[in-house]
Amino acid sequence: MVTATATRPVGDLLRDWRRRRRLSQLELSNEAGISTRHLSFLETGRARPSRDMVLRLTERLDVPLRDRNGLLMAAGFAPVYRERSIDSxxxxxxxxxxxxxxxxxxxxxxxxxxxxxxxxxxxxxxxxxxxxxxxxxxxxxxxxxxxxxxxxxxxxxxxxxxxxxxxxxxxxxxxxxxxxxxxxxxxxxxxxxxxxxxxxxxxxxxxxxxxxxxxxxxxxxxxxxxxxxxxxxxxxxxxxxxxxxxxxxxxxxxxxxxxxxxxxxxx
Missing domain, CATH: 3.30.450.180 (Beta-Lactamase)
Structure with a gap:
């Protein structure tokens, strides 16, 4: 089960997580190895992130796995991380x-x-x-x-x-x-x-x-x-x-x- 973040645009979610981590676009783009311009386009919805880009950015932002799945779904991809009951x-x-x-x-x-x-x-x-x-x-x-x-x-x-x-x-x-x-x-x-x-x-x-x-x-x-x-x-x-x-x-x-x-x- 993932959180209800998948109903929001993935760019909005990425921006929220960047701000929560108190990073500027320049700082995050440097850590992720992409241009600030591209990151800006992703956050505003002018560009659509690939699956690998979502995973790269969420790893740099230390997003919890549950929410990484939510961002993947918001970008149109299937969740990557499994969630199994501890009793399974x-x-x-x-x-x-x-x-x-x-x-x-x-x-x-x-x-x-x-x-x-x-x-x-x-x-x-x-x-x-x-x-x-x-x-x-x-x-x-x-x-x-x-x-x-x-x-x-x-x-x-x-x-x-x-x-x-x-x-x-x-x-x-x-x-x-x-x-x-x-x-x-x-x-x-x-x-x-x-x-x-x-x-x-x-x-x-x-x-x-x-x-x-x-x-x-x-x-x-x-x-x-x-x-x-x-x-x-x-x-x-x-x-x-x-x-x-x-x-x-x-x-x-x-x-x-x-x-x-x-x-x-x-x-």
Whole structure:
């Protein structure tokens, strides 16, 4: 499935993506190895791009695979990139690889999300984040971004909520700016409204590297930081849109708690 961009002229779409990447026509034409005049003609519709030209320009613009298919269709060509369900037989090797990553991260939480931050897969340790939350928030499809910021979700447990909220809101804002995805935009607007948006606290650049998230569980505060891994070389739309978020203990007490919890699960 591709986005609904195929109803717009391909030149308009190319111009939108160039502007989203903050490139001038001269800069993009230099990167793509074409003349500025030709690029201008493509954007205004005075010239029709070839299939190879669409692929060349969308690669230089780092357009997501889903939207590359949309631009190809707008130019009159068939989509190039396949989109298969993660549960399809053809995706079994990918599922196995993802499971190895998740299992290998035990006893620490790790999960796989799609482009909209919907939960796709998770290891046993990650179930900690779902325990005791309202049923409507943990009913599939579970949206991790919503779960983190909803007042009845993990936000109710976060000791350092203003910092966490500012970081997550800023991260989503960057994704919206890079992709222009209307569904991401709607999710961003929804979750910003939970806590008043940008008034909740400043976003510190250092938080992009390691922001501890402190969550209260009973009489203990657990501290985590996380890393996000994406598949930059994937040629399948589904795989290209998946991300692994791996959580690590930010202190010795949290690490010991997670080890004890894993030992109790496995006897």
């Amino acid at each position: 037989p053809e995706m079994r090797p990918a599922r196995q690889a993802l499971n190895r990553v998740l299992d290998g991260h035990e006893p620490y939480p790790a999960l796989v999300v799609d482009r909209l931050w919907n939960l796709v897969m998770a290891n046993e340790a990650a179930m900690l984040f779902l325990e005791g939350l309202p049923e409507d928030l943990v009913r599939p499809p579970i949206n991790i971004h919503r779960l983190a910021l909803h007042p009845r979700g993990l936000a109710a447990r976060a000791v350092n909520l203003p910092e966490v909220r500012a970081h997550l809101v800023a991260r989503m804002a960057r994704q919206v700016a890079l992709t222009g995805d209307p569904q991401l935009t709607a999710l961003h607007e929804e979750t910003r409204a939970y806590g008043g948006g940008d008034d909740d606290g400043p976003h510190e650049p250092s938080h992009d590297i390691a922001l501890p998230t402190r969550l209260r569980y009973d009489d203990q505060v657990l501290a985590f930081f996380s890393t996000v891994t994406t598949f930059g070389t994937a040629e399948d739309v589904t795989l290209a849109e998946l991300a692994i978020e791996a959580f690590f203990p930010a202190d010795d007490e949290t690490a010991a708690f997670l080890r004890r919890r894993a030992e109790a699960r496995h006897g």
